Amino acid sequence: MVAAAPHQSLADKQREFMAQLLDEERALPESWTDRHAAGMDIYRNAYRARLVDALRDTYNRTAKWVGEDAYRQAAAHHIITRPPNSWTLDHAADGFPDTLRELFRSNPEVAELGWLEWAMHQAFVAADAEPLDAAGLGEIAAGFAEEDWANMRLTFLPGTDQLPIAHDIGVLWRALGEDSREEDGESPDFSAAEPLHCVVWREGIKPVFMQVKDAEGRALQMMRDGATYGGMCEALIEMLGEEDAVARAGAMLGRWLHNGLIASVSK
Amino acid sequence: MALSGSLIDNPLTGDPFSGFGLGLRRAHYADFLESDVAVDFVEIISENYMVEGGNPLRVLEQVRAKMPVIMHGVSMSIGSADGLDRDYLAKLKALADRIEPLWVSDHLCWTRTSAHNSHDLLPMPYTHDALDLVCDNIDHAQNVLGRTMLFENPSSYMTFPEDEMSEWEFIAAMAMRTRCYLLLDVNNIYVSAHNHGFSATDYLDGLPLDRVRQVHLAGHTEGTIKIDTHDQPVCDGVWDLYAKAMQRLGPVATMIERDDRIPPLPELLVELDRAAQIAEAARQPVAA
Numbered sequence: 229m230v231a232a233a234p235h236q237s238l239a240d241k242q243r244e245f246m247a248q249l250l251d252e253e254r255a256l257p258e259s260w261t262d263r264h265a266a267g268m269d270i271y272r273n274a275y276r277a278r279l280v281d282a283l284r285d286t287y288n289r290t291a292k293w294v295g296e297d298a299y300r301q302a303a304a305h306h307i308i309t310r311p312p313n314s315w316t317l318d319h320a321a322d323g324f325p326d327t328l329r330e331l332f333r334s335n336p337e338v339a340e341l342g343w344l345e346w347a348m349h350q351a352f353v354a355a356d357a358e359p360l361d362a363a364g365l366g367e368i369a370a371g372f373a374e375e376d377w378a379n380m381r382l383t384f385l386p387g388t389d390q391l392p393i394a395h396d397i398g399v400l401w402r403a404l405g406e407d408s409r410e411e412d413g414e415s416p417d418f419s420a421a422e423p424l425h426c427v428v429w430r431e432g433i434k435p436v437f438m439q440v441k442d443a444e445g446r447a448l449q450m451m452r453d454g455a456t457y458g459g460m461c462e463a464l465i466e467m468l469g470e471e472d473a474v475a476r477a478g479a480m481l482g483r484w485l486h487n488g489l490i491a492s493v494s495k
Numbered sequence: 496m497a498l499s500g501s502l503i504d505n506p507l508t509g510d511p512f513s514g515f516g517l518g519l520r521r522a523h524y525a526d527f528l529e530s531d532v533a534v535d536f537v538e539i540i541s542e543n544y545m546v547e548g549g550n551p552l553r554v555l556e557q558v559r560a561k562m563p564v565i566m567h568g569v570s571m572s573i574g575s576a577d578g579l580d581r582d583y584l585a586k587l588k589a590l591a592d593r594i595e596p597l598w599v600s601d602h603l604c605w606t607r608t609s610a611h612n613s614h615d616l617l618p619m620p621y622t623h624d625a626l627d628l629v630c631d632n633i634d635h636a637q638n639v640l641g642r643t644m645l646f647e648n649p650s651s652y653m654t655f656p657e658d659e660m661s662e663w664e665f666i667a668a669m670a671m672r673t674r675c676y677l678l679l680d681v682n683n684i685y686v687s688a689h690n691h692g693f694s695a696t697d698y699l700d701g702l703p704l705d706r707v708r709q710v711h712l713a714g715h716t717e718g719t720i721k722i723d724t725h726d727q728p729v730c731d732g733v734w735d736l737y738a739k740a741m742q743r744l745g746p747v748a749t750m751i752e753r754d755d756r757i758p759p760l761p762e763l764l765v766e767l768d769r770a771a772q773i774a775e776a777a778r779q780p781v782a783a
Contacts, residue, residue, distance in 0.1 A: 233626045235576045235624055235625070235627070236576075237624065238576040238620070238624055238625055239577060239608075240578035240620075240626060241527075241576075241620065241655075242575065242576050242577070242605060242608055242617075242620045243608050243610075245617065246608050246610075246611050246613065249615075249617075250611065259656045260656075264653050266652075266653075266719075267651075267652040267653025267720065268653065268719060270652040270720060270722060271613075271615060271617065271652060271653075273740055274615050274722075275613055275614070275615055278614055278615065279614065282614075311611050312611065312614060313607075313610060313611050313612055314582055314612060315542070315570040315572075315582070315583040315607070315612060316542060316545070316570070317542070317614050320614070351549075352549050352550065353546035353547060353548065353549040353551065354547055354549060355547035355548040356547075356548035356549070356552075357548075386547065386548070430549065433549060433550040433553060471504060475668070
């Protein structure tokens with residue numbers, strides 16, 4: 229932060245004004261009249277409405293899934309417990325999946341859906357990068373000695389993210405698309421038959437996602453955390469046994485390349 | 496650092512840039528990308544494009560290749576007693592260097608303390624202390640950006656018991672001390688004049704109008720306290736005040752701001768055409 233000249237009185241007044249904005253129960257300064265109170269009401273309403281709308285822009289499907297009243301309560305709770313502190317309004321939406329996890333304990337798919345919306349939003353404005361394709365890897369790998377494969381590390385496209393999930397949020401995502409309506413009545417069960425990982429990245433200008441099985445998700449997480457290809461294969465062997473692991477490792481690498489998740493390789 | 500007014504005025508003639516433009520909003524991306532929209536410039540909300548990459552920047556660069564762009568920010572918080580945000584300024588400068596806008600503008604207001612951000616344009620007390628602070632912050636921002644900026648008169652819903660001068664006196668002193676230019680929001684004058692009971696004409700007469708380089712027009716929500724919502728057409732009262740302003744101003748850029756309930760582009764172009772007609776009429780000598 230760049231230090232301004234010491235305007236302490238003004239700084240104190242701005243902190244008090246901000247406190248008034250954030251806390252509707254806070255007593256107004258004694259020097260304020262009813263007219264000041266009416267003005268502050270407008271600023272309070274605008275503050276709340278702007279943030280609730282900004283959250284809805286990012287979490288549109290989540291709002292549809294839980295319904296308008298529940299969404300507004302969750303958004304209000306999030307704004308009170310995590311008031312924004314960044315210049316970018318986008319960051320006001322950061323952490324909302326944690327708020328959803330806390331508020332919708334009986335419906336854990338809500339937080340998973342919220343995470344997916346946040347990850348898609350982040351991928352949408354992530355830095356531009358060209359994905360490596362199979363031919364590109366082939367050129368690089370042409371000079372690989374055998375041990376280079378084991379030492380190979382991958383860098384993934386900016387904006388790539390993933391989450392272990394217990395629900396088929398892909399189906400939920402599509403069901404809550406732009407033309408769908410707010411849900412009412414009994415919620416269908418979207419529990420996944422087995423543990424999955426949801427993986428988000430960007431294809432060109434479009435954020436996309438896929439759901440992969442647990443072993444692939446854990447392998448991908450290892451590689452995103454900086455593990456070597458050899459280290460990832462050893463972990464896969466522990467998970468799947470040697471025969472399955474060798475075949476699956478190659479297939480996974482091929483899929484990540486084909487889907488455009490990988491930006492570069494190093495050895 | 497020497498700041499160049501020539502970034503804003505024509506370096507060959509010294510004339511201010513003039514013309515009629517619109518805000519570039521997501522709802523109209525396809526119009527601007529796929530056709531030649533009849534405007535002289537577009538204005539962006541800077542923060543919407545202060546991102547790492549992706550479609551917003553791609554669209555902006557394509558539109559920039561077609562026409563001049565003005566960067567209009569909402570988060571500089573030039574009146575913040577806690578100082579300016581270094582990260583914000585760096586990202587704003589990076590975008591300006593990339594886009595080469597006609598100019599960069601923001602509002603006379605504050606939005607944040609060091610702990611919280613309101614994401615709203617909050618009112619300044621009009622005191623000598625606040626004036627010193629705002630001028631220091633403008634000097635700092637202009638030096639970091641290497642550009643002379645424009646600052647917009649705000650709309651507001653309350654004033655402060657400790658005010659020591661009028662808003663126009665504050666802005667006039669600010670412009671004189673920092674040599675910044677002014678973005679005259681006619682709707683904001685109209686709204687605040689109603690809300691605080693001053694004369695909009697006194698306001699215009701009290702400003703150093705030779706520093707004005709751009710005019711904003713917008714709609715607001717009626718009420719006991721009028722609210723600057725940018726969600727409806729410009730009202731007749733604002734058009735009348737715009738005519739008065741244009742009789743006093745030289746050539747400046749004028750645009751319609753619409754941020755909510757955004758209509759199809761042709762509707763906004765009709766409004767913009769009305770602005771052009773009023774500006775043209777204001778330039779005609781009054782018959783004796």
